[in-house]
Amino acid sequence: MSFSINSIRLGGKEVLPLIEGGKGVAISTGASSGPWAAAGGVGTISAVIADQYDAHGNVVPHDYKGRTRAERHDEMVDFSIKGTIDQIRKAWDISNGQGLININMLWELGGAQRALHGILEKTKDMVHGVTCGAGMPYKLAELAAKYGVHYYPIVSSGRAFSALWKRAYKNVSELLGGVVYEDPWLAGGHNGLSNAEDPTKPGDPYPRVAELRRIMRELGLDHVPIIMAGGVWNLKEWDHWIDNKEIGPVMFQFGTRPLLTKESPISDKWKQKLMSLKPGDVLLQNFSPTGFFSSAIKNSFLGELVERSRRQVNFRATQDNDFDTEMTIDRKRYFFRKSDEQSVMEWLKAGFDRVMKTPDDSLIFVTGDKAGEIRKDQADCVGCLSQCRFSSWADNEKHSTGRLADPRSFCIQKTLDDVAHGGSVENNLVFAGHNAFRFAEDPFYSNGFVPTVKQLVNRIMEGD
Numbered sequence: 535m536s537f538s539i540n541s542i543r544l545g546g547k548e549v550l551p552l553i554e555g556g557k558g559v560a561i562s563t564g565a566s567s568g569p570w571a572a573a574g575g576v577g578t579i580s581a582v583i584a585d586q587y588d589a590h591g592n593v594v595p596h597d598y599k600g601r602t603r604a605e606r607h608d609e610m611v612d613f614s615i616k617g618t619i620d621q622i623r624k625a626w627d628i629s630n631g632q633g634l635i636n637i638n639m640l641w642e643l644g645g646a647q648r649a650l651h652g653i654l655e656k657t658k659d660m661v662h663g664v665t666c667g668a669g670m671p672y673k674l675a676e677l678a679a680k681y682g683v684h685y686y687p688i689v690s691s692g693r694a695f696s697a698l699w700k701r702a703y704k705n706v707s708e709l710l711g712g713v714v715y716e717d718p719w720l721a722g723g724h725n726g727l728s729n730a731e732d733p734t735k736p737g738d739p740y741p742r743v744a745e746l747r748r749i750m751r752e753l754g755l756d757h758v759p760i761i762m763a764g765g766v767w768n769l770k771e772w773d774h775w776i777d778n779k780e781i782g783p784v785m786f787q788f789g790t791r792p793l794l795t796k797e798s799p800i801s802d803k804w805k806q807k808l809m810s811l812k813p814g815d816v817l818l819q820n821f822s823p824t825g826f827f828s829s830a831i832k833n834s835f836l837g838e839l840v841e842r843s844r845r846q847v848n849f850r851a852t853q854d855n856d857f858d859t860e861m862t863i864d865r866k867r868y869f870f871r872k873s874d875e876q877s878v879m880e881w882l883k884a885g886f887d888r889v890m891k892t893p894d895d896s897l898i899f900v901t902g903d904k905a906g907e908i909r910k911d912q913a914d915c916v917g918c919l920s921q922c923r924f925s926s927w928a929d930n931e932k933h934s935t936g937r938l939a940d941p942r943s944f945c946i947q948k949t950l951d952d953v954a955h956g957g958s959v960e961n962n963l964v965f966a967g968h969n970a971f972r973f974a975e976d977p978f979y980s981n982g983f984v985p986t987v988k989q990l991v992n993r994i995m996e997g998d
Contacts, residue, residue: 537997539551539995542783544634544662544663544684544712544759545662545684545711547634547662549575549576549633549634550573550991551786552570552576552786552991552994552995553576553636553761553785553788554566554576554578555578555787555790555792556580556789557789558580558582558584558638558950559584559950560954560955561793561798562578562580563579563580563621564621564624564627565799566792566797566798566987567621567625568625568626568627568628568629568635569986570991571625571629571632571633571634571635572632572987572988573632573633573987573991574991575633575634576633576634576636576662577625577629577634577635578636578637578638579621579625579636579637579638580618580638581637581638581639581649582614582638583596583951584613584614584618585617586613586616587620587624595955598914603915603916603917603925604933606916606917607644607916608645610644610645610917611645611648611649614643614649614653615649618649619656622635622637622653622661623657623660634662635660635661636661636662636663636664636665636686637650637663638664638665638666639665639666640666640667641666641669641670642669642824642826643918644917644927645929646920650677654680654681654683658681661683662683663686663711664678664683664686665685665686665714666686667687667689667714667716667724668724668726668826669920670697672698672701672702675703675706676702676705676706678709683709684709684712685711686713687703688726689714690717690718690725690726690727690742691726691742691746692746692748694726695749695750696749707754712758712761712785713746713750713755713758713759713761714760714763715739715742715743716763717736717764717765718731718827719733719736719765720736720765720829720967721789721829722789722829722966722967723828723965724822724827724828725764725818725826725827725829727818727827733818733820743760743762743775743781744780744781750782757783758783759783759785760783760784760785761786761787762784762785762787763787763789764789764967765968767791767972768998769786769994769997770997770998773997788994789967790808790966790970791994793805794808794973794985795985795987795990796984797986797987801959803959804953804959805984808966808970808973809979810974811831811966811970811971812971812974814832814971815831815832816966816970817830817831817832818968819836819840821836821843821944822946823922823925823940823943823944823946824919824921824922825923828965829967830964830965831964831965831966833959833960833962833964834960835949835960835961835964838904839944842898842900842941845881845886845898845899846897846898847871847874847877847897848870848871848874848894848895849868849896851869853869856871857869857870858872859872859875863878863887863889864888864889866889882899886899886900886901888902888904890908892940892941892942893938893940898941898942900941908941911924911925911945912924912939914945914948915927915945917929918946919946921935922935923935923939924939924941924943924944925939926939926940949962976998978993978998
C-alpha cells in the first residue's frame with residue numbers, strides 16, 4: 535500500500551506535518567529541535583529550567599544559592615529564561631531558516647508567565663509559537679498576541695478547548711496555530727486524565743478528536759490543524775486520519791521517538807534503556823507533585839513510590855470506637871483500626887520505623903534514611919511548580935498551598951534535573967510514552983542503530 539502525506543501551512547510557511555514534542559527539564563534542547571526544524575518540521579524547545587551555556591559552550595549547572603524558597607524560585611525562573619534563550623539561539627543557528635521553532639511551557643511551572651515574557655522579549659522573530667499544557671492556560675493567547683507568536687494549547691478533550699476558547703482564545707483567534715490533542719493514556723510525561731476517566735481503561739482517540747473537530751468547526755476553526763500527540767509511532771497506522779474530512783487538517787507530534795537520536799542530549803544509558811523496554815514497562819501513575827497523572831518508565835524510583843504509598847494506614851490522634859488500637863511509634867502515640875495492626879507490626883519489624891503524616895489523615899511508614907531524604911527535599915524546594923503537593927509551596931503571596939506537605943510524592947525538579955544530566959535511569963523519574971517498547975521491536979533500530987534526527991524524520995515521512 536502506498537503512503538503519502540503532504541506538508542501543511544503554519545504561520546505563512548510550508549512545513550512537514552511533524553512536530554517534536556516538548557520534554558523538560560533540559561531534554562528538548564536546541565541540539566535536537568534545531569535539526570528537527572532543519573529537516574522541515576517543527577522543532578520544540580522546553581522552556582522549563584533549560585540549560586544555559588557559559589562563554590566556552592559548557593552547560594552551566596543549576597546551582598541554587600537562595601536561602602529561602604522565594605529566592606530559589608526567582609533563581610529557577612531566571613534559569614528558565616536564560617537557558618531557553620540560549621537553546622532557541624542554538625536551534626536557530628542549526629535550522630538555518632528551515633522549518634519552525636516552538637517553545638513548550640508547562641503551565642503549572644511556577645512563574646510560567648514571567649518566564650515566557652522574559653524569553654519572548656529577547657527572541658523576536660526566532661520563535662514561531664508557544665505550546666502549553668498541564669493546566670488550563672487561559673492567558674496563553676493574550677501573551678502570544680503581545681509578542682506576535684502563535685499559540686498551541688494542549689488539551690485532552692473538546693470540552694477543555696471549548697472552555698479555553700469561550701473565556702480567552704476567541705479574542706486572539708488569528709494566532710491560534712493548532713490544537714494539540716494529547717492522548718491521556720498513551721502520552722509520556724504529564725497527562726490530562728480527568729477524575730471521570732479510568733486510568734486502566736484507555737479511550738479510543740478517534741471519537742475524541744472527531745468531537746474536538748466538531749467543536750472547532752462550529753467556532754469557525756476548521757482550517758486550524760489538530761495535532762495528534764501520544765501513542766503515535768509511525769504514520770501508516772494513522773493513514774485513515776490523513777485527508778479525513780471528519781478530522782480535517784491534522785499533524786502529528788512525536789515526543790518519545792526523538793529521544794533516541796544522535797542529537798538527543800540524553801545519556802547513552804538512557805538510550806540503551808529505551809531499546810530494552812518491553813510492553814507494560816511504562817506506568818501511568820499519580821505520584822507527581824503537580825497532582826496530574828503522568829507516564830514514566832517502571833524502575834526502582836517508581837517502585838519505591840508504589841511501595842511507600844502501600845505502607846499507609848489511616849490514624850487518629852485520639853481514640854474513638856473505630857480507631858481503638860493504640861501504638862507508640864518513634865515516641866509518639868497513634869490510634870489505628872484493629873484490622874491494620876498486623877500490617878503496622880510487619881512494617882516496623884522490616885525497618886520502616888518512621889512515620890510521616892499525609893494531608894489525608896493517614897501515615898506512611900518509611901526508613902529513617904528515607905524520612906531524612908524526604909524532609910531535606912521538601913526543605914530544599916525551589917518553587918518549580920505553581921502549586922506543589924510534595925512541599926506545599928505555591929506561587930502566591932503566602933508561598934503555601936495551605937495544605938500539609940505530602941510525603942507520598944517527590945521533588946520533581948531534583949529528579950528530572952539529575953537524569954537530564956547523566957544521572958541514574960533506575961533511581962530517577964524517567965518519562966516516556968507507552969509505545970516506547972517499540973524501539974526493541976522496530977527493525978529500524980536493529981543492532982542498536984541510533985539514527986540522526988534527519989534519518990528519523992525521513993523514516994516517519996515514509997510512513998514508518
